[in-house]
Amino acid sequence: MSTRNDVEEIYFQKQEQALRAKLREELEADARKVHEDERKLALADRIKALGFTGDRAKVFDLMPLVHVAWADGEISRKERANILEIVASRGIAPGTEPFRLIEVMLEERPSDLYMSETLDILREVIGGKRAESVVELCIQVADVSGGFFGLGETIDAREREVIETIARAFGDRALAQVHRALSER
Numbered sequence: 001m002s003t004r005n006d007v008e009e010i011y012f013q014k015q016e017q018a019l020r021a022k023l024r025e026e027l028e029a030d031a032r033k034v035h036e037d038e039r040k041l042a043l044a045d046r047i048k049a050l051g052f053t054g055d056r057a058k059v060f061d062l063m064p065l066v067h068v069a070w071a072d073g074e075i076s077r078k079e080r081a082n083i084l085e086i087v088a089s090r091g092i093a094p095g096t097e098p099f100r101l102i103e104v105m106l107e108e109r110p111s112d113l114y115m116s117e118t119l120d121i122l123r124e125v126i127g128g129k130r131a132e133s134v135v136e137l138c139i140q141v142a143d144v145s146g147g148f149f150g151l152g153e154t155i156d157a158r159e160r161e162v163i164e165t166i167a168r169a170f171g172d173r174a175l176a177q178v179h180r181a182l183s184e185r
């Protein structure tokens with residue numbers, strides 16, 4: 001027999017699921033719009049059009065972590081936890097818009113178009129030390145769930161490929177950093 005608390009919990013879970021589904025739909029529609037209007041939109045408008053407005057903009061530079069986490073087609077609990085720890089370390093609390101945005105992207109893989117558009121924009125926005133920091137976070141995310149009891153490769157080939165693609169987008173320094181870091185593993 002269901003108690004009032006059970007019924008309320010089910011109601012709120014359904015509300016949260018509907019909110020997340022709507023957010024996923026909005027993100028996909030935003031990516032299509034940016035792709036179609038890319039030449040007409042200024043950089044800031046492209047970022048906003050992808051849904052990174054207000055507080056959500058605080059996590060835009062973390063999109064490469066989402067790319068890496070989805071590289072092998074699924075996200076491990078360790079990868080998810082690591083990314084959410086990184087988000088929280090920026091002072092972004094669970095339940096807030098930017099935190100929820102990252103959670104949605106970790107629950108269901110954003111479309112290839114969305115992923116491509118975010119990386120194209122980040123290529124224009126990030127450089128130097130910031131790019132190197134993001135690349136290091138990508139390596140950290142890939143590293144957390146790899147290997148078996150510390151044996152074998154900790155970063156699989158698909159993750160390496162995605163990390164190199166991200167680094168290449170950020171320039172030669174970021175790519176050299178990736179090659180150094182991955183050769184040490």
